[in-house]
Amino acid sequence: MPGRAVGHDQDVDVHESLLDAVGGTPLIRLNRITEGLAAQVWVKVEFTNPGGSVKDRAALSMVREAERLGDLRPGGVIVEGSSGNTGVGLAMVAAQCGYQAVVVVPNTIAREKIALLKAYGARVVPTESKVPREHPEHVNVMARRIAGETPGGWYANQYDNPANPRIHELTTGPEIWEQTGGRVTHLVAGVGTGGTISGTGRYLKQHGVTVVGVDPESSAYAGGDGSPYFVESVGHYVHPATVDDAWPESYDQGVVDRFERIPDRESLTVTRRLAREEGLLVGGSAGTAVAGALRVAAELGPDDVVVAVLPDSGRNYLSKYFDDEWMAHLGFLDAAEGPFVRDVVTTRGLAVAHPGHTVGAVAEQDAALVAVVTARASDAPTRSSPEVLGAVVPEELRRLVRDDPERAGDDVADHASGPPAAVGAGENLADARARIDGDTPVLVLVDGRAVALVPRAELEQGPRPIG
Ligand SMILES: Cc1ncc(COP(=O)(O)O)c(C=O)c1O
Structure with a gap:
């Protein structure tokens, strides 16, 4: 089990097996990103485990x-x-x-x-x-x-296996209590299977620690609609065709005192700041945890110690959160220089239809382009980009129905193009034009969510004069 095992020979300090090096991870004080806060934020860096994660x-x-x-x-x-x-x-x-x-x-x-x-x-x-x-x-x-x-x-079934939360109750929780000398007042952690927060939280609650869950904004755990988000490995995505959504048995909801819901942009900004300001290269779910910890610490005083669990290393995500192009294409980051896509896209708002809607009904929509998106119980004004399944042109549908009235009853999804090309609103205009060619509908993204669907030609207009 996790802990320090030492060889029998008095002169050596050696783990008998790699597995003895699991656990016993360091706790590190954040110094720069916390500037101006009275409370302390300390982080438990789980990437030092031999397999690289919690x-x-x-x-x-x-x-x-x-x-x-x-x-x-x-x-x-x-x-x-x-x-x-x-x-x-x-x-x-x-x-x-x-x-x-x-x-x-x-x-x-x-x-x-x-x-x-x-x-x-x-x-x-x-x-x-x-x-x-x-x-x-x-x-x-x-x-x-x-x-x-x-x-x-x-x-193994980590989602429903009691040995998952139990190990955190036996190791992660006690480690945090001992490493802080009993000073920890708040625990902040994300919820994937729920093992980490349930076990660690259960132990620390016995000592009066407040347990704060962090959750991607659209994740279902803290009340989101379950639509896709871009921070990996935490939260709960709900497929729209799910009949009976069950949460993992590894997750004990009763342990969590409250949640902070963290938008992807905030998680990713903090993830990148941790690398540049603290030298801590960690994954996006660690950024979510620290973003939550900073929110919690902002309400606390000098005697409070907030501990956030950082599940893994940023090395797993170099081609995502740490890649400026990936960030810009999804609308999380502006390019170094304009003009930007947002300078020329004048259309805002998304006309939507769902699979199952008829061609006849969608043909009536007063829009140049309609996005075919997965249906959800709550219809948000913007949609996460992976939810956009395709695009249709109502004018073309009207022509179709005029030529063949029977087509009016067709499922609109059967007449949609594939998922449209996408650009970030803060992408450099010339780069976006070069990346997307042809006469195709283009989705415009802000923070990974589609805010407009425009014809490719709209990118060709010159930037509007300032003022
Ligand atoms: C990177 C990362 N963050 C967070 C979590 C969530 O941890 P838990 O499953 O213990 O809730 C996981 C779990 O797989 C993970 O891999």
């Missing part, structure tokens, strides 16, 4: 418990659905303990992540990404099935 704790704990229960036997096969850190943690533990690891991953994950799992000797099984949680090809459904069909197979 998930090493849960992986080792779940394996040890399965061994104890006899669910995992020598030569057995560990199976999990994971797009990232838990897969790596399990692959690492499997390599050390002589098990085979099979990790089911959504087919959208970065090639580097697949390479990483394979480097540990894991077998990687890609499957469909955005499918409802009941779907046979959903990552977790596939993983459970493969475990059942494989001799010696065991499904």
